[in-house]
Amino acid sequence: MQTLRARAVIASVAAATVLPLSLGALAPQALADDTTPVSTNASGTPSPFGPGCSSLPKNGKGSIDAMSKERVARAAATNPKLTKLALALKDAGLTTKLDDAKHITVFAPTNEAFDKVPKEKLATLMKDKAQLKKVLTYHVVDKTVTSSELPNGSFKTMEGSTLKTSGSGTSFKVNDKANIVCGDIRTANATVYLVDTVLMPPSS
Known part of the structure; x- marks a missing residue:
């Protein structure tokens, strides 16, 4: 028992x-x-952020994951939202320069941004390599710009002039003209912010 x-x-x-x-x-x-x-960056903002992020491919070429593995110009060339930018970079002779750069930030005009430029003005710009290079390098900052810097940002561009950012939360503008539609996209050598307007340097 x-x-x-x-x-x-x-x-x-x-x-x-x-x-x-x-x-x-x-x-x-x-x-x-x-x-x-939910993936967030150091400032607590969702990363990537913005209403335009949902229109990017969910997987494969042009997706957030695929872009993270490519150098920035190559990433643009494979993204259906950035094909016109990729063509402009090639015509300006900037593809290799941007792909060889380290820790840069690109405020990348989408196809819709290029569509806003009057056709005649865009055609003239695309034929003028020096001016095209000037305009495109105005969209590039030679450092990593984090989302925490966007609310009141001022950055010297590769072109030599300054562009400014403003806003809060997940809503930001560049030079009070271009909206950041999808921000904080990482590529192998750059941080990318998609913008809905082509920015023009002050001297243009």
Whole structure:
């Protein structure tokens, strides 16, 4: 009888020990199933952010993940929202220069931004390599611009002039003209902010 009682006590103790361990092992999985992680940058802003991010490919060429593995000009060339920018960079002879650069920031005009430029003006610009290069390098900052710097930012561009950013939360403008439609996209060598307007240097 004592042997049976001893066995019963041992079984009860073992069950009491195993059950919490089992529940502990299941808890992280349950949490993972119920919670969808949101990527945020150092300032707490969702990364990438902006209404235009949803229009980018979810996977494959041009997706956020694919762009992160490419140098910036190459990433633009494979993104369906940036094909006109990629063509302009090629015509201006800037593709290699940007791909070889390190830790730069590109305020990248989307195809829609180029469509806003009057056709005759755009055609003239595309034929003038020196002026095209000037305009495009005005969109490039030779450092990493973080989203925490955007609310009241002032940055010297590769062209030599200064562009300014303003806004808050996930809504920002460049030079009070261009909206950042999708920001904080990372490529292998750059941070990219898609803008809906082609920016013109002050001297243009």
